[in-house]
Each structure stands twice: as C-alpha cells, then as structure tokens.
Amino acid sequence: MTPAQSQLVETVQQRFGPKVATTEAEAIAPWLTDWRGRYHGEAPALLSPGSTNEVAAIVALAAAAGVPLVPQGGNTGMVGGATPPTDGSALLLSLRRMNRIRALSPVSNLAVAEAGVILADLRTAAEVAGRRFPLDLGARGSATIGGLVSTNAGGTQVLRFGTMRSLVAGVEAVLPDGSIHNGVAALKKDNRGYDLNQLLIGAEGTLGIVTAATLRLVPGAAARAVGWVGLESPAAALQLLRMLEAGTSAVESFEILPEKTLALVLRHVPGTRRPLATAHPWHVLIEAVATDPTAEAPAALLERLLGPALERELAGDAVIAASEAQAEDFWRIRHSISEAERAGGPALQHDISVPVDDMPRFMIEGGAEAEARFPGTEAVAYGHLGDGNVHFHVRAPAGVDPQVWYAEDGPGISRHVHDMVVAAGGSISAEHGIGQMKRAELERLSAPSRMTVLRAIKTALDPHNILNPGKLVALAPDAARP
Amino acid sequence: MTPAQSQLVETVQQRFGPKVATTEAEAIAPWLTDWRGRYHGEAPALLSPGSTNEVAAIVALAAAAGVPLVPQGGNTGMVGGATPPTDGSALLLSLRRMNRIRALSPVSNLAVAEAGVILADLRTAAEVAGRRFPLDLGARGSATIGGLVSTNAGGTQVLRFGTMRSLVAGVEAVLPDGSIHNGVAALKKDNRGYDLNQLLIGAEGTLGIVTAATLRLVPGAAARAVGWVGLESPAAALQLLRMLEAGTSAVESFEILPEKTLALVLRHVPGTRRPLATAHPWHVLIEAVATDPTAEAPAALLERLLGPALERELAGDAVIAASEAQAEDFWRIRHSISEAERAGGPALQHDISVPVDDMPRFMIEGGAEAEARFPGTEAVAYGHLGDGNVHFHVRAPAGVDPQVWYAEDGPGISRHVHDMVVAAGGSISAEHGIGQMKRAELERLSAPSRMTVLRAIKTALDPHNILNPGKLVALAPDAARP
Incomplete structure (x- = not known):
C-alpha cells in the first residue's frame, strides 16, 4: 500500500x-x-x-x-x-451497502433505487406493487442497479421495453471531483444542456460513480403465454417476428437457437426435454404478455397469430405451453445454454449486434465463413434475434488443448469475428460493454477521430484518471496518471 | 468580412x-x-x-x-x-438543402432522414407507408429533423412516445474537427463506450452538426377519438390521467388549460366555440389512438373510461368529438392558444417542467405566488400536464407600456418563476433548450460543478469553439476564441 x-x-x-x-x-x-x-x-x-x-x-x-x-x-x-x-x-x-429502494410509486410508475440494490430485489418490489421492472438477465440475483446502469445492460426483455438506457429516468452520481450530480428528479422533459444522465449510462464507471437511479416501471403482467416454434432458418424466424409485431405489441421475448444448441442443452442439462416432437434446424422461444386483464389472452393471441405462419409454412411446427410449469420448462432450455456450452467444451464467445434486418444473413454467412476460415471449429449463434443481438460462439476443434487454443488461436478468431461484424455495420459489444476485455479491439476497429473524442471526454471529466482507470478507453500512457 | x-x-x-x-x-x-x-x-x-x-x-x-x-x-x-x-x-x-429521406422501412419501422427534411414531410412519408412519426408541434411545416434532434424537441405527442431523444435510433454528424460521426446504423444494442449519439441529441449544434438521423416509426393510426373534459382543478386532471393510464396505453395527448385561456381563445380566434355547454374552471383535451384495427374503438374506450370519472365527480362534464371535424375543432382551440395569447397583450413565457406528480400543486401555488409578488400580473399555465411540462405565462398588468415592462420588470419576473421551478426540483427549459435566451439563467441556477462539466465537454470536443459559439454554455472569455 x-x-x-x-x-x-x-x-x-x-x-x-x-x-x-x-x-x-x-x-x-x-x-x-x-x-x-x-x-x-x-x-x-x-x-x-x-x-x-x-x-x-x-x-x-x-x-x-x-x-x-x-x-x-x-x-x-x-x-x-x-x-x-x-x-x-x-x-x-x-456500492453494495447502498441497497435501499428509496421510493417506488405505482402511480407515477417510477422507482428510485440505490446503486447496490440487487436486480431481483427491485423486480420483486415492483411486483408487490402490481408493476414490473422489465429488465431481466441471468445474473439477476447478484447484479446491482449501479452496474446495470453503468453498463447499459440488456437481457431477454429488451424487445418490448429497450435496454437499461430506456428504463432510466434519472441518475444520481458522484463525479470525479467529488461533486454530486443530482439527476434523479425524473423530469420527463429537461433540455438544460448536455445530458449528463445519458453520458453516465454505459460509461462503465469511468466518468462518475452511479449512486442511485430513477427507473421506469411498466404495468404488471395480467397473463403470459410462452410458445416454442420450430422453423427452417433465421430468415424465417425474422419474418415470423415481423408478422407477430404487425399484429400485436405484446411480444416481450423472441429468442432464437439452432438445433445443435438445443441438442447440447438436452445432452448436458438434466430434466430438459424437446418441446416439439418434430425435428427442425432452428427454434424460437416466444413470450407474449398481456398487461390489460380485458385484453385478448396471450395464449389465444399467439395461437391466432401463429396459425397463418404455420399455414404459410413460415413455421414448421409450434406449441404453446399448456401450463406455467411447461412455460418454465421452455425458458429453462434458454437459460441453460451457457451451462450446456461450458459442458460442451472450449469456445470463444462474442456479444455482437448488427442491424436487425441483416442478422439472419449474418448468422448463416458469418458462421459458415468462420468455420471455413478456422478448420475444425464450429460456429454457433443464438439469442435476441429481435434486438439484432446474438451470442456468436466459436467452439474449439475436437481434441485441442483448451489453454493452448485460447492463447494461440483465440485472438485471431475473435478478431475475424469482429471484422465481420464491423463490415456489417455492427457492434463488437452489443450489451456487455468494453471493460478491459475489448479495449484493444475497440481501439483497432474504431475511426481514430472517434477514439480521440472518447479520450477527450474522459480527460475532460476525469483529468486525473481517478475513476476506473484503464477501462473502456486507455489514455495515452503519459496522461494516465496525475 | x-x-x-x-x-x-x-x-x-x-x-x-x-x-x-x-x-x-x-x-x-x-x-x-x-x-x-x-x-x-x-x-x-x-x-x-x-x-x-x-x-x-x-x-x-x-x-x-x-x-x-x-x-x-x-x-x-x-x-x-x-x-x-x-x-x-x-x-x-x-442544412436546408440536405432534405432527402434516405430510407423508410415499414418493416423495420425506421426512417433515415437528412437534417434538412421538414417534419411535416417526414410525417407524410411515414403515413404513406402506413406508419407514423409520432412527434408533432406547431412549427411542423418549417422545423427540420436536424434542429429537432439538436434541441431534443417535444410537442403534443410526448405522453405516449417520448421526446425526440426516444425517437432517435441513430445520428450522423460532423464533429468540430471535420470528421464524420457515423451513428445511423440503428443498432438496437450497442455498448461501445460513451454514447456520442446521446451526447449530440439536445447539444444545440455546439458539439457537432447533425447531418442525418435514423428515426423510429410507430404503427399507423387505425382510429382516433378526441375528448374534451371540464373539471375542477389540475389535481383532478392528473387523477383522471392516472385513471386513464391504468386502463389503456392508447392516450397520446392530454393537454390542460384553464378557463381564462379558453375564454381568451374564444374571444380572439374566429370560428372557435366552447366544447361543453357547462362552465368549468379547468379543461382537458384528450386524444386516444388505436393502432390495432381489432382493438376497442378509441371513442368507445374513452367513453368506458370516462364514465367512472364522471360518476366519481373527478370530471364535471365530458364530450367525445362526434366527427373528425369536431375533433379538429377541439384541437384548433389548443393550437390557437399562442395566437390568442399574443392578441391578449404582453406576456412573459416560460417553458418549464417539474416532476409530474407535483405539477398540479405548482400550477396553482406557483401562479398565485407570482401574481402576489408582482401585483397586477396574471399567471396562466397550460399545456402538457402528463409530461410535467407547462407553458407558464405571466401577463403584464393592464395599461403598462409593453417595452418598458419587458425591459424593467421582465427579467425579475422570469428569475422568480425560474427560482420557483428550481425549488420544485424542476427544469427551466423543458423542451425549448437554452440557446442564448437562457444561458445566463442556466449559469445562475446550476451547481458550479455542473457548469464546469458542461464547459469541459464543450472544450474537449470543440477546443477552438468553432460550432455555434456562445450558445448553451459560454466558455470563459479568454478561452472563447482560438
């Protein structure tokens, strides 16, 4: 020390x-x-x-x-x-000791949560009040509001309600000089100069320490339906999503996975079973939620909307969960993919996005290109098709030493995946951020003028590089310390 | 030169x-x-x-x-x-020559419009494609997309769809060094460092020149209903809004005005008439829009939801326009307020916001306080109650010389109004921005640390003060020019 x-x-x-x-x-x-x-x-x-x-x-x-x-x-x-x-x-x-929910109003549909409030706790508090906080992800039992704001977190409910950015109505933060930015008032309209709340969201703690946030709540769920659809391709899946969107705004999740990922889950995760009796190269999990008790029941809605898709052979087969238990079984498959992937052997994971309309092409062509370029690997893409965001994994060839493969082949493979993403006008970090992992790749793949701007912002707000140094953007070595 | x-x-x-x-x-x-x-x-x-x-x-x-x-x-x-x-x-x-709509897709619900595209033209183009661009304001025939992005414009449709910020999916801009920021790809998820799109929205052209934007479209209107409600107070109006919101998400506009403003419009604007036969101290104009043709008709919906409000005497009387012509008549009253205000004599206008729940109190107490403090004046507040944003006007005492009153009493009155707003945790610029008009007030009413941050951002991105100098934030005199 x-x-x-x-x-x-x-x-x-x-x-x-x-x-x-x-x-x-x-x-x-x-x-x-x-x-x-x-x-x-x-x-x-x-x-x-x-x-x-x-x-x-x-x-x-x-x-x-x-x-x-x-x-x-x-x-x-x-x-x-x-x-x-x-x-x-x-x-x-x-920030973990700062775990108070300072306010939660089902009337104004807002909650003010300190940085250390755990996501699951906020979701429960909202439910108790008859509302929902519509952001969900695997780490809900540990992830805190401050981190979720600072990384502009995504997850499986983004389709209808957006990422953390669209759920944040106000931010309280401590700036690098120790002053307090009090932006929690949740003004629906406020045009007093540069929006510091927006600048702090997703800044990964490098411009200020988020201490609390005002968060939007949405109506509670009156009923939900979870469906599973087997289909031919990501292109068919996107067409299906567009059909659903034309008929309803109730679809909250639309998650795609290939047969090989489903097979991996079934093999490695006990108690999981195939939702459909028929075989399909691709699968989609759909959740529709009704917030108005007088609205059409989501199960009937999905049935009504999926019917024409089956008739037009956009979907090969479909089932709607007959019970909450079956709905949970479908979700369990989705949530077990990480676990199954780990059991399946070494893989490089990429959290990428491209424009939604281009994602079906990217999943097929990008996967084929990666496999051709790196013989023996297997490319798998699954996730949030409706957000234009998939987890693009490249699995190691059979029999390689994982550590050697990660060290020797890993960087080149990841660079290639990122190059394909940039060529498609996409992002090498859809929802996870830059941190230390992607700093060099961000630098390599960004226009120099953009990096200059990022560095200028960091230097302007944190001239002595006090907050989370070395994350997101590296300053020039000689400027790195006071 | x-x-x-x-x-x-x-x-x-x-x-x-x-x-x-x-x-x-x-x-x-x-x-x-x-x-x-x-x-x-x-x-x-x-x-x-x-x-x-x-x-x-x-x-x-x-x-x-x-x-x-x-x-x-x-x-x-x-x-x-x-x-x-x-x-x-x-x-x-x-930017007026850059007036191309580069793309408009009813499938992905996005349009890419250059900075000089006029709002009304974009709205028409969206309608032709069966969609809507849901931002509307009086200047729709002249206001351009670049200006609307740069000022984070609001208007009368914010309640359901938010301000310009929530409608912008991507920004293209020229930065102060002449480099192009290409952020129009409309990635739904993108966490690659500080969000420059968000920084440019509302920056009033001081950090970059917006040259194009990708904009979200929403479903076209299948049917609309416009209602007029007479009631006792802003508090009753907010309660009514909360009741409506609990029953539907179809309410797109909820505009409040006092009887004296309605009377002023009826007096000065030919062809306007009182929507209700009964007298009420406050009035609310409500528009509900159904986007799904199979959904309950908005007129029936409003009738169903307003019934209990009338029974509980939350509303004194209500009428739903029986025709499009009558709906337009109701809206004409709202849109004629500025014209009537001008005819009504000199007035100081303030574009303010406070947290929504506090707005009813602020409208009554703030108005009374201003009138008591400046004898002979009349305070009038009307506008977007559901956004916590009203236009708070203070009219000159009868018989004063307008120019003398503006010059001698004006600044003190505006400072007092802004002080009340700040005491309520509100914003002295809800939707109009800072420009040159409110620069001194922003400086007077902001924490010094906040002004330091705003100046640091401006200096970092535009070190030679090339773009729109002197707007939004003044740099120290010695730093003002290269």
Missing part, C-alpha cells in the same frame, strides 16, 4: 467508521476476480460507503491524493470492467 | 459551386432573425452544403481558419439558438 493509499484508508475509517474501509485480505479477495474467472487484479483496500455523501467524500479524498478507485456492484460483468488493475494501484469501491 | 472568412467562402465556392456559399445580403437576411423576432445577428455569408461530405469539408476548413459556424435548420427555435452572433464573426451554415 502506498502512503497515499494508507492515508486515504485511515481518513475514511476515522470519518465514517471502520467498516467503511477494510484492508483484510479475506474480505477483499472475493472481489479481485471477475465471476467468470478471466480477470484478476489486486487492491490493498475495499471501501464500502453507505451513502451518497460518503461516496462523494471518498472520491474527493481520492482525487486530492491521486488514488484511483474501481467501482464495483455485484461483480457480474462479462468484460472485466469491475476488476482492479494488477499492480494494486487502485482501491476497490463497493 | 474578415480575410479568413473571405478565403473560406472562396474555397467553398471553388470546390462545391457558387450556390453552396453566398454573400448576397438579400439571401442571408431572412435567416439573421429568429422567427419570433427576439434575436437578431449578423453573418457575412450563408453556406448551404448539399451533402454530409460537403458539411465535413466546410467544418474542416472553418476549423483550420478559426471561423465559427452557426448551424441552422428551419429557424423555428424558441431561444435564439440558431441566430448568429451580432458581431458578424460567424458564418451561417444552413
């Missing part, structure tokens, strides 16, 4: 009590590695403020002492964005 | 032809004054590029020569944001 770091820890303990700063290795250890175990860093202390004012005081002290801070919520990120640097130069700043 | 300006004009004419740069006073004159006639500036030349590449070349030349540019669309702004400075130091850059 440097003298500046020691001094900071001591001052924090004196002012706010011993539990707000700890240097105990055991307490710190769980937070030094990302949950996938791909990134590991060092930090001599863990700061755990309990209020916005405490965060502000800590950031002001850190700025004055030139000690960088790495903000962290549930530590469920996918790109190493919350893992401290390896040299121990930064302190960890956990 | 300075030598640098002459040189720039000459180069532009040589490279792109004579019509792309003019120094003719007659051609320039109409664009030197804002449409309300409150701001007047000077510019020795008017540049009218026809493509993004021409804009980029002009900005690069201007940056190299240190010649500021003032971007302008339809010149319909409310805060002098598109009026050049009075000293002739800047050239006008009109």
